[in-house]
Amino acid sequence: MSRPFRRCLAAAAIVFCVGSTNAQPRPVVIELFTSQGCSSCPPAEAYIGRLSVRSDVLALSFHVNYWDELGWRDRFALLQSVERQNTYARNLGRVSVYTPQLVVDGRADYVGSDGQAIARALNERREGVPLKVSVHAADVVVEIGACADAESGDVVLISYLRHAVSGIGRGENAGRTLEEFNIVRAIQTLGPWKGEGRSFQVPVSSLPHDATDVAVLVQAAGQSRIMGAAAHTLR
DSSP: OOHHHHHHHHHHHOOEEETTTTOEEOOEEEEEEEOTTOTTHHHHHHHHHHHTTOTTEEEEEEEOSTTGGGSOOOTTOOHHHHHHHHHHHHHTTOSSOOSSEEEETTTEEEETTOHHHHHHHHTSOOEEOOEEEEEETTEEEEEEOEEETOOOEEEEEEEEEEEEEEEOOSSTTTTOEEEEEEEEEEEEEEEEESSSOEEEEEEGGGSOTTOOEEEEEEEETTTOOEEEEEEEEOO
16 A cells, blocks of 8 residues: 555544544444245345435345255355354344344344334434445555544444345245345454544455445444444445
8 A cells, every 4th residue: 555545544544523423424234134045035135125225224135044954055145144143133132043134233123024113213313433435446445433432343344246136946935036135245354443543454356256345334342233334336
């Protein structure tokens, strides 16, 4: 990285938010846990598609693998997605996991077909920590402003595929063609955040080859509430 660009990063990191005075508006983060083998999931995935075009929403689809045993292997399923859903189940006091499950801002979950509950959640105004994601040369650059007395958390980079169409040969959706949106392809924790100004660089070449976009979440420790969110296209 050039010295002038390093100086720009350093300057951008020296941004302070005291309470909510300098907090910036952020999108609501909606995480869908889904599977190509689940017959109840296509309507929820279509809903994610509608949400994905909204600038005030960051919608992500996490495909899980525990439906694969019914005869169809979900090509987008990730063990990381299963682990993330299991953590939410513990945090939210659920005795088991299910699909389609929608988690809003890491704080509440709903059945994927409960559009009214999600609509109410979308009406809330949200503010987050100063966060910027950009692509400079061959790197994804993440810049986080400083926040006095902020809750500690983690900075998480999520690579995703914007759109896909999948023909299903077996399982509950056998014979169907599914349209899928914002499909998570990798989850990477970049490091901790304790309220200080920080920046991270991730080579684009290290991301999954089919990723079209990246999202960055600043999430309270233990995969709790979302404190910041932003996204950027890779191509």
